[in-house]
Amino acid sequence: MWKYPALQKRFKDILIEYGQDVYLRRRCTSCSQDGPYMKYDDSCTVCGGTGYQKTLEKFTMRKMIVGTQYSFLKSMGIFASGVILEEGCYFFCEGSVLPKVGDLIYDFNYATDEWTPYEINKALERRYDKRIVFYNCAVRIREGTDT
Ligand SMILES: [Zn+2]
Numbered sequence: 839m840w841k842y843p844a845l846q847k848r849f850k851d852i853l854i855e856y857g858q859d860v861y862l863r864r865r866c867t868s869c870s871q872d873g874p875y876m877k878y879d880d881s882c883t884v885c886g887g888t889g890y891q892k893t894l895e896k897f898t899m900r901k902m903i904v905g906t907q908y909s910f911l912k913s914m915g916i917f918a919s920g921v922i923l924e925e926g927c928y929f930f931c932e933g934s935v936l937p938k939v940g941d942l943i944y945d946f947n948y949a950t951d952e953w954t955p956y957e958i959n960k961a962l963e964r965r966y967d968k969r970i971v972f973y974n975c976a977v978r979i980r981e982g983t984d985t
Contacts, residue, residue, distance in 0.1 A: 857898040861944040900930040933970030
């Protein structure tokens with residue numbers, strides 16, 4: 839059985855090998871509410887009424903599309919059973935990132951030469967021995983966001 843430090847190292851190795859740089863834009867902590875539906879105050883002075891923080895944070899994440907997550911989780915040596923991932927696109931990141939539902943992940947699209955914003959639908963903590971090894975974020979492309 840994998841020990842926690844070994845799992846963490848394994849995840850870091852995966853990021854080094856397969857990760858890509860993305861930007862995380864968190865929801866405004868002053869006016870937005872937790873939940874699957876974006877609620878914010880358009881007169882909020884902290885975020886300028888956008889519902890998102892003004893600063894972007896750079897992280898390395900592993901992006902995957904449906905069909906390959908299971909083998910990824912299996913390769914971590916845990917979660918081989920009991921993990922069901924729906925069809926879609928996922929970003930995996932380290933526990934320290936603390937992503938939340940509604941946050942945006944900007945991923946550079948080399949085909950269009952643009953940053954594509956993905957909205958997090960689910961941010962699932964993947965734990966071992968009560969500690970977070972990584973997050974598994976289910977995302978979908980957010981249309982019409984240019985704030
Ligand atoms: Zn705000």
